[in-house]
Amino acid sequence: MNAVNISSNKSFGGWNKQYSHFSEVLGCQMRFAIYLPPQTSTGEKVPVLYWLSGLTCTDENFMHKAGAQRVAAELGIAIVAPDTSPRGEEIPDDAEAAYDFGLGAGFYVNATQAPWSKHYQMYDYVVKELPELVESLFSVSSRRAISGHSMGGHGALVVALKNAERYASVSAFSPISNPVNCPWGQKALRNYLGDDRQNWAQYDASELMKASVSDLPEPVPRLVPALVDQGGADDFMVEQLKPEALEEAANVSGYPLELRRQDGYDHSYFFIASFIEDHLRFHAANLK
């Protein structure tokens, strides 16, 4: 495994870098960003927070706009931000190049339907290939947390709920909480997974959370502590995000979820920047 460094910017005493590498899982060249806090310069192995971005984003949005590096430097946490889909001219896209499906909208699933299944395997990329690459290249430990925004909040919750042994904690900003019941989720899941809705539930955070305790065999596995922030003035909340479904799922299953509604905040990075410090401190406490 190797990766080519394509940018380096000093940031809060650490380094913000971008790498390009060939992904075997996705069958294409991919780019990711990493923030390496100052502690790594002395060879200390720091834990990693994976950040999954929302529709239309790349590896850059979070690193440019969230203002996370300051607190990550203080806490000694690396941050890795992958892209939001496979990329390249050979990758199939939505027929109308819509923003909510195809390129920039991989939804962090393993597609089973042609023509998507050949490249759209973002779940395996995020859960397996990327951490393996990151842990082989950088001064990081295998202690991991995961977070994300909107489509990436959905991805972070699903990944953590399905892989409790791999993540110390999970958080999300304005996640698509119940994709089987919203237009963005239904379009993506139908195209990537086919018409059988039973296959969709494995990528629905509310369905997974509901089943996390009561439906699982004993002994109950460790549950990954979850923090979610939802802006009260988010234009997508009612139709697409449905935080109430996640709250209900946590109530039913007794899941350790803290869901906060932040009055007046919208779906933008201004919202994320306002509360990212809380999320980083939450993850740091769980990564200890």
Next chain:
Amino acid sequence: MNAVNISSNKSFGGWNKQYSHFSEVLGCQMRFAIYLPPQTSTGEKVPVLYWLSGLTCTDENFMHKAGAQRVAAELGIAIVAPDTSPRGEEIPDDAEAAYDFGLGAGFYVNATQAPWSKHYQMYDYVVKELPELVESLFSVSSRRAISGHSMGGHGALVVALKNAERYASVSAFSPISNPVNCPWGQKALRNYLGDDRQNWAQYDASELMKASVSDLPEPVPRLVPALVDQGGADDFMVEQLKPEALEEAANVSGYPLELRRQDGYDHSYFFIASFIEDHLRFHAANLK
């Protein structure tokens, strides 16, 4: 005077907003961004930091990437970010649409040469028209500070040096410190002001700083305290920025300048974000 609100995003308990207005000085429609800290919601009149951006930027870059809102909210300082030139289809641009002259590159001067002089009057816009508009529209006082990056660092220093009575403090990141002696500055000043180099010095921070004490009549006016950060790994430092000229000017005149060289940092917003807190606290101390 009026302005139309075109965006509002809650940010750290305050509001990040954009406005469109017709500028009489520039003869075109202009956009600016303002961060209103939470203190303004109770009618408190807060001081204003004006931020002048660099080449190619608009009113958005600083607000999206510098991470300034957190500390501005804590300190109770509004931030206003104007655009970097007049805008619109009727505005003349560089013949080759180069990034370093014309649209996005007004250099904060009052042009005297055709065809630029009709619209390129950014100095008067920043010093007079914009503050008047801001102070008429928002819950802000007439206490002002000014800062900027690169071309905007040049602008901030020039504006403060020429208007000591209007600004409590000035700061800059990687400013074009001696434009009469660098390619960016010479191209802009020749085009906007004509071939007579004597007219260029009024927009050269090093020239103004050198003359700030010794050449001015008694009583010596108040000197605006200045803080400058320069990245040590900035690719533009040697040819375009010339911080040593500013240091020399301050040494000659005894000007209250603190110029810090930050090892390893480049010309990007990753650098600005790393030190903007220091600048905000410097301005807050002087705005008291």
